[in-house]
Amino acid sequence: MSFSREKAGPVYRTVREVRGPLLVVEGVRGVSYNELVEVKLADGTEIIGTVLDVYEDRAVVQVFGQTEGLSLDVAVRFTGDVMRIPLSDDLIGRVFNGSFRPLDGLPEPIGYERREIFVSVINPAAREPPSEFIQTGISVIDGMNSLVRGQKLPIFSEAGLPHNVMAAQIARQSTVLGSEEEFAVVLCAMGIKHEEYEYFRREFERTGALDRAVMILNLADDPIIERIIAPRIALTIAEYLAFDLDMHVLAILTDMTGYCEALRSISIAREEVPARKGYPGYMYSDLASIYERAGKIKGEKGSITMMPILTMPGGDITHPIPDLTGYITEGQLILSRELYGRGIYPPVNPLPSLSRLMKDGVGPGRTREDHMEVSNQLYMAYAEGVKARDLARIVGELSLSDRERRYLRFAEEFERSFINQGVYENRPIEKTLEIAWDLLSMLPEDDLVRISEENIRKYHPKYRSA
Amino acid sequence: MSQQVGVIKRINGSLVVAEGLKGAKTGDAVYIGELRLIGEVIRISGNLVALQCYEDTSGLSPGEPVIGSGAPLLAELGPGLIGEIFDGLERSEVEFWKLTGPFMRRGVKITPLRRDKKWYFEPGAKPGDEVGEGDVIGVVQESSIVEHRILVPAGLRGVIESIEEGSFTVDDTVAVLATPDGRSVPLKLVQYWPVRVPRPYRERIPIDRPLITGQRVIDTFFSVAKGGTAAIPGGFGSGKTITLQQIAKWSDADIVVYIGCGERGNEMADILTNFPELEDPRTGKKLIERAIFIANVSNLPVAAREASVYMGVTIAEYFRDQGYDVAVIIDSTSRWAEALRDVSGRLEEIPAEEGYPAYLGERIAELYERAGRVVALGKDKRIGSVTIMGAVSPPGGDFSEPVTSTTMRFAGALWALDTDLAYRRHFPAINWLRSFTRYVDALEGFWIKLDSQWKMYREKALAVLEEASRLEEIARVIGERALPNDQRLILLTAEIIKEGFLVQNAHHKVDTYCPPEKQVKLLKIMMGFHDFASELVRLGVPVERIRSLRSVAELLRLKEKERLEEIDSAYERVRKDLEKLKAEYQVAR
Ligand SMILES: Nc1ncnc2c1ncn2[C@@H]1O[C@H](COP(=O)(O)OP(=O)(O)O)[C@@H](O)[C@H]1O
Numbered sequence A: 001m002s003f004s005r006e007k008a009g010p011v012y013r014t015v016r017e018v019r020g021p022l023l024v025v026e027g028v029r030g031v032s033y034n035e036l037v038e039v040k041l042a043d044g045t046e047i048i049g050t051v052l053d054v055y056e057d058r059a060v061v062q063v064f065g066q067t068e069g070l071s072l073d074v075a076v077r078f079t080g081d082v083m084r085i086p087l088s089d090d091l092i093g094r095v096f097n098g099s100f101r102p103l104d105g106l107p108e109p110i111g112y113e114r115r116e117i118f119v120s121v122i123n124p125a126a127r128e129p130p131s132e133f134i135q136t137g138i139s140v141i142d143g144m145n146s147l148v149r150g151q152k153l154p155i156f157s158e159a160g161l162p163h164n165v166m167a168a169q170i171a172r173q174s175t176v177l178g179s180e181e182e183f184a185v186v187l188c189a190m191g192i193k194h195e196e197y198e199y200f201r202r203e204f205e206r207t208g209a210l211d212r213a214v215m216i217l218n219l220a221d222d223p224i225i226e227r228i229i230a231p232r233i234a235l236t237i238a239e240y241l242a243f244d245l246d247m248h249v250l251a252i253l254t255d256m257t258g259y260c261e262a263l264r265s266i267s268i269a270r271e272e273v274p275a276r277k278g279y280p281g282y283m284y285s286d287l288a289s290i291y292e293r294a295g296k297i298k299g300e301k302g303s304i305t306m307m308p309i310l311t312m313p314g315g316d317i318t319h320p321i322p323d324l325t326g327y328i329t330e331g332q333l334i335l336s337r338e339l340y341g342r343g344i345y346p347p348v349n350p351l352p353s354l355s356r357l358m359k360d361g362v363g364p365g366r367t368r369e370d371h372m373e374v375s376n377q378l379y380m381a382y383a384e385g386v387k388a389r390d391l392a393r394i395v396g397e398l399s400l401s402d403r404e405r406r407y408l409r410f411a412e413e414f415e416r417s418f419i420n421q422g423v424y425e426n427r428p429i430e431k432t433l434e435i436a437w438d439l440l441s442m443l444p445e446d447d448l449v450r451i452s453e454e455n456i457r458k459y460h461p462k463y464r465s466a
Numbered sequence B: 001m002s003q004q005v006g007v008i009k010r011i012n013g014s015l016v017v018a019e020g021l022k023g024a025k026t027g028d029a030v031y032i033g034e035l036r037l038i039g040e041v042i043r044i045s046g047n048l049v050a051l052q053c054y055e056d057t058s059g060l061s062p063g064e065p066v067i068g069s070g071a072p073l074l075a076e077l078g079p080g081l082i083g084e085i086f087d088g089l090e091r092s093e094v095e096f097w098k099l100t101g102p103f104m105r106r107g108v109k110i111t112p113l114r115r116d117k118k119w120y121f122e123p124g125a126k127p128g129d130e131v132g133e134g135d136v137i138g139v140v141q142e143s144s145i146v147e148h149r150i151l152v153p154a155g156l157r158g159v160i161e162s163i164e165e166g167s168f169t170v171d172d173t174v175a176v177l178a179t180p181d182g183r184s185v186p187l188k189l190v191q192y193w194p195v196r197v198p199r200p201y202r203e204r205i206p207i208d209r210p211l212i213t214g215q216r217v218i219d220t221f222f223s224v225a226k227g228g229t230a231a232i233p234g235g236f237g238s239g240k241t242i243t244l245q246q247i248a249k250w251s252d253a254d255i256v257v258y259i260g261c262g263e264r265g266n267e268m269a270d271i272l273t274n275f276p277e278l279e280d281p282r283t284g285k286k287l288i289e290r291a292i293f294i295a296n297v298s299n300l301p302v303a304a305r306e307a308s309v310y311m312g313v314t315i316a317e318y319f320r321d322q323g324y325d326v327a328v329i330i331d332s333t334s335r336w337a338e339a340l341r342d343v344s345g346r347l348e349e350i351p352a353e354e355g356y357p358a359y360l361g362e363r364i365a366e367l368y369e370r371a372g373r374v375v376a377l378g379k380d381k382r383i384g385s386v387t388i389m390g391a392v393s394p395p396g397g398d399f400s401e402p403v404t405s406t407t408m409r410f411a412g413a414l415w416a417l418d419t420d421l422a423y424r425r426h427f428p429a430i431n432w433l434r435s436f437t438r439y440v441d442a443l444e445g446f447w448i449k450l451d452s453q454w455k456m457y458r459e460k461a462l463a464v465l466e467e468a469s470r471l472e473e474i475a476r477v478i479g480e481r482a483l484p485n486d487q488r489l490i491l492l493t494a495e496i497i498k499e500g501f502l503v504q505n506a507h508h509k510v511d512t513y514c515p516p517e518k519q520v521k522l523l524k525i526m527m528g529f530h531d532f533a534s535e536l537v538r539l540g541v542p543v544e545r546i547r548s549l550r551s552v553a554e555l556l557r558l559k560e561k562e563r564l565e566e567i568d569s570a571y572e573r574v575r576k577d578l579e580k581l582k583a584e585y586q587v588a589r
């Protein structure tokens, strides 16, 4: 196994208790907190774990592999080191499972350096604030929720919505304006189905991205607990690519809901007092230790842009998984079943969506001076239109005022021609802004209060055609 | 200070249990393991001592030593704080970066204040002077804004034996004090204070002036006093951080202590990058020269969040005692409360609601109690204040959860954020129906000096907004068209107040900061418009005609005007147009 350097360390056969993924081992000596443990099952299978709690000569070990086959007669070896993986540029193009075993038939990786996977904290003073606009070619993202290099922007989805198609489209089309560099993709799958993985694989293969990809796969039928380490392996690799090899990395983590379920099952096994819906109180900090690994560092060339995907249980955005994620990430893209039902792709509902870093990536010298204002105006007008639509459902369209009717028409046209686009349609930002202005010209000029008078004079179709 | 020694028995996350450490008291700082990680004693039972470790405990083993310092966790106070960025234990993150590279390491020892830097000390006292605690013995010009006043530490008094002008490091002796019990005590630029103990002052005094933030909805409607407290709860993305950053930038405090507690690394990076460029609209000086940052971000050890808040407040009190108005910003107090919960859970205390300990309310109250306006210790009776403003991050945006509901009870002003407003990009998304301030009466005096009618305008505007929201409810069922004319005017005025007054884009060149004079003027004009338009409606003028006036649409953009005269002349145009309409309808009658 490739997590620890040495095969030394004493072996204990003194497991006194097995509780879910937890083993209580007694009579141990010199064991340290968070230490990597290797567990050999009766049938010879080896799995790994870490020390969660150590009290004198008693250690609680959490294993990361399958929990079937765990029993009192397993052999436990404490390695004397924390969990590490070997790193080298040979990892590029490879596929591993959640315990870092090769799935591509190639040999176990060897590296120049072994790096700890759990604790990695960028000094906030050393961070470079992300500010390079990424053109994804998707209007509702580029126009209203722009992504920048080094940002962590999740997709909040629901079962059955096309989040994977969208993530693949973003991976395929993303470019930084004025730069030729392509993204290296690190894909970490947690509990997704085989066909979903196959979809990503095919897409990456088709576009040649596979040669620049590293994949860590824990699929739906793999051990759930392995999901705790899979994203950490993926991000340790991403950090190596970004900050040692100067690459720009796009890390796709899917599905974070699968990850959080693993976290919950450990918490339950430990009989901890839960915070909300059975999820542990430390889930915020735990998720932060993953999401905050995205970013840029002063003086370094590379970057990690992160796109976690999660399915909101019951479509509920207040559920702890999307809720805590939204508190950590730099915005969120929210998919809507209603839009999807109306045949809109990508079904991103802009109203609750947000890119917190947009303001740093757009504007004069980056995209265009009117970009931020146009975005704000679209938000305001679309919100107005949605309100009118709700009203029309109650009182009927005929009872709407002229103004309300105008906004209703705006909202429908906006969904049809701005949000909606093809899976293979790659719209440059100028095109996105052009569509936006055409839509805004449906409204009286005096209503465009979020746009400066100068920019109206410069970009409003009425003045341009004249 | 006596050293105590113990041995590690147990490690469970940030909780370490040690045996020995005889004589340790709760609150004592300890050094844990071979790496000497920093921690604090949180509970003692028999010969077992529970410690909270402020650094990652990976790799610690039972049997490793623990050393007690015999002293509580201290803040180091003195010249060199301004412009710094610290972690929760007051270690400079810039120094950290130089030492360990861009990724954080454990067990790093960095003294808070720089040891090599010399400061020019100008004595304010002379040999033979009798001085007591809190007296100023001299000053150091720390930045172009901050004159750092060197105080006689609490608990000391005597006669100055010697005192010297010149350049000194913080550890140099600048004066010697002969105490009544016959000792000679060296006084330095640096002093220490336990972070969990409020610093003493002579007396609390009533608060009577607002902390001007330049944010209209706050200053005009839900103002916070210098020495008061405010809480800003809201779901993610509703605008807590931006609002607090706006206050850090533009408020008229002398010193700003910004505590990033368990939040995003990039937000701190953003502040650190942008702050040095910003200028104070009043003095033209660089804002960084009055700011201190504590960046205990979300992926740093949870336990240190707890300490970071007290660290920041202690630094604030130290400047308050020098006679300054200090604004403390905590983003977010919920992350601090979660750290309390984490430790409590590991100690297996009986949880109250949602896993929080039963003493949560007490801790929140104690924290906000450290705000206030005081007369400091010392002969010259300096007046200073600490204003505490904290973000609250309710899970699921639910204000009834323990941290939010408890905070709402103690806060002097509440800025309740509203996700619906945020969705339509109405920022700051402060809901005018759910927010409050308990300081209106105390602060009225300030505003009345700007306009004697201020209170009336404010109340009227709030009444219009309230009435409008009631009417909107009705309109939601029957449609706006079905409302009578006078009610539709209420909706129009409310829209003007919302868009023309309440909405304030933090990134707008001009509107990012709105001086009080301009706030009063805008409000006056909008209320003047409402009165005039009401008259027209009574004459039978349809609201649609008023709404469609170009000059009325202009009211929404007045806030973008830099000069007050431009605002006046725009209003003149509105008045003229309304006069015309009036004439038209009077004739028709
Ligand atoms: N006063 C404001 N002006 C302009 N935009 C704002 C303002 N307040 C909030 N926003 C927008 O809302 C987003 C979220 O605000 P933020 O303060 O980060 O929310 P929170 O801290 O509550 O999660 C920001 O990225 C910005 O786009």
Ligand SMILES: [Mg+2]
Pocket: B240, B241, B242, B263, B331
């Ligand atoms: Mg925030």
